[in-house]
Amino acid sequence: MRYAETGFNLEVDLTRGNIERVRTDPAWTELYLGGQGTAGRLLWDRVGPEVHPFDPENLLIFSSGLLHSTPVPGANRTTVDTFSPQTNLYSHSLFGGFFGPELKHAGYDKIILRGKAPDLVYLWIHNDKVELRDATHLAGMGALATADRIREELEQPEAQVAAIGLAGENRVFMATIEHANSSASRGVGVIIGDKRLKAIVVRGTKDVNIARPAELFGISSPMYRAIYENEFCGDTMAHEDDEEFHVNNFAWGNARKRNLGFWNKEREERWKAITESVRLRWTGCYNCPKDCHQAIRLPGKQTYFQKCYSKLTYAMAAYEEIDFNYEILALTQEYGLDGFSTPQVLAFAIELYEAGILTDEDLPGFPSSGGERFFYLVEKLVNREGVGDALANGVYHAARQIGKGAEEFDHNSMKKFEQVPLKLKMINYPYFLMYATGEKMNITQIEGSYPQVPIADKEERQRFVDRWDAAPERFKKWFLEWEPRTHPSVEAAVNICDWNETMHYIDDAIGTCAFLSSFRGQFGGRPPYHIYNLPQFISHATGLDMDPDKLWKVGHRNRNLIRAINIRRGLRRADEKPPEDHWKIRDPEMEKRLLDEYYKFKGWTMDGVPRAKTLRELELGFVAEDFLERGILTEGDDSAPEQASAGE
Amino acid sequence: MTSEHTKETKIVKEIKIDLDKCIGCRACEVACSAFHARPRYSSTNPARSRIRVIFDALNDVYVPIRAGDYTPAECTGRHSYTIGGKDYQECSFCGVACPARDYFKEPDSGLPLKCDMCESDPTLEVPMCVQVCTCDSLTYHEREVEVTASEPREEMEVGLEALANKYGWERLMDTAARLSKKG
Ligand code: SF4
Ligand code: SF4
Ligand code: SF4
Ligand code: SF4
Secondary structure (H helix, E strand, C coil), rough: CCCCCEEEEEECCCCCCCEEEEECCHHHHHHHHCCHHHHHHHHHHHHHHHCCCCCCCCCCCEECCCCCCCCCEEEEEEEEEEECCCCEEEEEEEECCCHHHHHHHHHEEEEECCCCCCCEEEEEECCCEEEEEECCCHHCCCCHHHHHHHHHHHCCCEEEECCCCCHHHHHCEEECEEEECEEECCHHHHHHCCCCCCEEEEEECCCCCCCCCCHHHHHHHHHHHHHHCCCCCCCCCHHHHCCCCHHHHHEEECCCCCCCCCCCHHHHHHHHHHHHHHEEEEEECCCCCEEEEEEECCCCCCEEEECCCHHHHHHHHHHHHHHHHHHHHHHHHHHCCCCCCHHHHHHHHHHHHHCCCCCCCCCCCCCHHHHHHHHHHHHHHHHCCCCCHHCHHCCCCCCCHHHHCHHHHCCCCCCCCECCCEEEEEEEEHHHHHHHHCCCHHHHHCCCCCCCCCCCCHHHHHHHHHHHCCCCCCHHHHHCCCCCCCCCHHHHHHHHHHHHHHHHHHHHCEECCHHHCCCCCCCCCCCCCCCCCCHHHHHHHHHCCCHHHHHHHHHHHHHHHHHHHHHHCCCCCCHCCCCCCCEEECCCHHHHHHHHHHHHHCEEEECCCCCHHHHHHHHCCHHHHHHHHCCCCCCCCCCCCCCCCCCC | CCCCCCCCCEEEEEEEEEECCCCCCCCCHHHHHHHHHCCCCCCCCHCCCCCEEEEEHHHCCEEEEEEEEEECCCCCCCCEEEEECCEEHHHHHHCEEECCCCCEECCCCCCCCCCCCCCCCCCCCCCCCHHCCCCCCEEEEEEEEEEEEECCCCHHHHHHHHHHHHHHHHHHHHHHHHHHHHC
């Protein structure tokens, strides 16, 4: 019997309309657990480097996590994995809500989509009954409105829907896939649109087996209160009205300027009042006691959900106030646009206009205020109209398509992707490494276990470390030694990057929310889930004999597998450069040393390629063989140092 | 059918539901289905839960309802309510297992499900759904009331009646007779 997973994937060929239920290999569960891990293996096996993201051979994979539909609270993140036309690299996103658990109750761990539908369709999965249905009548409809319409049409109020809006349909690169109160971004919405799939609708009523049910329930049920009462987890910032951190530390406009002095008490009061007047309620995700998502309704507009720091991104990019942000979100959420990269693209266009690179000819009737300009540009963008066609390809490509010096204004992308515009003064070692080497494109998907700032008071520092259950011993030592305004050692920086990313790779395989785990150690150091308690949840759910060392190794395996996918598509050291102005004061020598040491630590070559020995030790021998065959690696260049484990 | 009617006091177990506090997490569904799975906790399947959250997110409607009785026929007419500017359908407040919808029916057999207040041995201090509702949208209260008691209908009786409504008494009796001979 298969435990915690269904043991089946759904394979959908959109070109032919062919649908198959395919049994999965339990050995893969032991190696990669599930979610992003097993999706990575599928992408490695089935999508060669020659496949362009817009080719029908590109796969788009929706994966539930291994712990979805078990009683483990907060296991609900669905991963979406494919290749992005913006980066021509691996593209990965996650969304919360209710989708993954519903999919498993329908009897599937994954939906694997290939090909392209001749016309707009949606996929309807009702337990064993799966069909593609015409969606031409839904063309142009907003994402959440589409979900409602389909549920009505099918008379299935309980069905869970993931849908795209106009942006995805028009293959806008920053399109999202919207589901309930959550969205998947970072290059997956454009691919579902390219495949002409408007929505996936799931209703599942089957049971999912659990290996040791009473034990699993026994350790899961105290987690509700533990999570609920833990002030350091969930989207803590979403609940704060003091926005000083984001407003002061993140760059405004096109990731250019900091706006110090903008934030004050009076503004906080005003913004708070506005937010309270538009918020209907806070909402959560499947089986999680936190409530990270605001349901927002403006007079005369449709309800939408606001999450994460999209509360501010449009306002800061347009130099506007928070009411503007809520207004434009009402539109961009229904179009299905990513709240991180979209504002940067729009602000980039304004910069070009102000520099005379874009003119009134490109932007006829261009308004004068930041806010009105954003509304104007959004329409161009989602319709790929005029200059919007270039903008819809992201800042990197738009700059090159527009030319005339526009490249100079592309100063915040890396690996051709818009980065979070956190602009600080002094280079930060672990952050340099995370930005440079991250495969997940957004720093929020990489950072999170080790604290961002040291604690000045020595006693308080000791107290912090004393109850730091989530941390392997070596980090406690480094944290105790860490004085304000000093850098951690190179060794510590490398390890910090490694720990941070490893925890994300674990979350993204088992489906636990990063807000309860990998993202939430950095403030307070008390994530409800961590490397020392997760193995027990996994063991009881699956019957696997998991322990912290083994789990750490799975995290490394998945990390190297995803790395390998990108390496095979050409990613190398030269691409691992955070934007020039990311920190005011740079240290090229140290940056080189950090990267050298990180690669060495990871068992990679100085060009960032996982060595054959490393790969074989991680049971990724097939990757090593492929690299040797392609000449990406040559045998003999194999002296990877030992890697630290969770226990040290 | 008549039954003895007597006056007695008894503890009424009550779950209060605050619609404004509900975050729509469905932990109540997970916990209820786990508790009622056989073997206990062997599956968490909201489709088998005796509490369901009725969602209409665009209209800000989040209504947890517990399963009540079974009916073979849906209501002929229905109310809709406007409360605090929001529209609710009567069905959203109704815990009946009813042909109008899929809630409160075992997904395989279609048999009706009913909230039993987590009756078990030993008795739970607080029902499962309330235990996991950390934000207090669900709260548990006990109060003593004087009631006119009548024999409660047994689970089997309710189940049989549902089967009879689905297949007719004749087929049900035939099948029962056939199966009992086999056994
Ligand atoms: S912590 Fe927040 S985002 Fe994560 S699952 Fe819970 S409610 Fe959703
Ligand atoms: S557990 Fe409570 S908050 Fe969550 S859906 Fe149920 S009633 Fe609502
Ligand atoms: S669900 Fe309740 S209110 Fe609605 S039709 Fe059925 S019995 Fe009537
Ligand atoms: S009281 Fe018990 S049986 Fe009734 S809905 Fe709640 S958990 Fe289910």
